[in-house]
Amino acid sequence: MDCVFCKIISGEFSSYKIYEDNDIFVFLDINPMEPGHTLIIPKEHTLDLITINNDILIKILNSAKDMGKLLMEKMNADGFTLIQNNGISQEVKHYHLHVIPKYKKKRKMDIEEVYKILTN
Numbered sequence: 001m002d003c004v005f006c007k008i009i010s011g012e013f014s015s016y017k018i019y020e021d022n023d024i025f026v027f028l029d030i031n032p033m034e035p036g037h038t039l040i041i042p043k044e045h046t047l048d049l050i051t052i053n054n055d056i057l058i059k060i061l062n063s064a065k066d067m068g069k070l071l072m073e074k075m076n077a078d079g080f081t082l083i084q085n086n087g088i089s090q091e092v093k094h095y096h097l098h099v100i101p102k103y104k105k106k107r108k109m110d111i112e113e114v115y116k117i118l119t120n
């Protein structure tokens with residue numbers, strides 16, 4: 001299947017991986033809205049909120065808790081926002097939950113630096 005996120009999971013395309021287990025894969029968004037912008041995806045290809053398996057959805061939400069904590073602790077984020085697009089607002093047709101850190105003061109950092117902070 002010609003899916004960019006499936007190719008990231010398989011390793012065909014590289015990514016800044018933060019975490020993976022049997023069911024989910026967590027990595028940095030290549031075009032971040034804020035430094036530390038992360039995507040959480042199921043390993044099994046599925047389109048969106050309507051089609052995703054409920055048990056996997058709970059795993060993804062639990063991972064969002066962990067990711068939010070990590071962003072606040074390691075990136076000193078002042079908060080975080082979850083976004084999940086469906087239908088015409090969804091660009092990549094493989095379910096993904098955005099975890100977007102929020103900062104009181106605008107921050108600019110390159111993705112390599114963010115990756116080092118989050119994985120150390």
Ligand code: 5GP
Pocket residue numbers: 004013015016027028029030031032084085089090091092093
């Ligand atoms: P959507 O609008 O579908 O919710 O958002 C798709 C997100 O995937 C965007 O934030 C975009 O930057 C991100 N994205 C698209 N292609 C790639 C890629 O090849 N690698 C990574 N890490 N993120 C991607």
Ligand code: ZN
Pocket residue numbers: 003004005006007045046093094
């Ligand atoms: Zn896919």
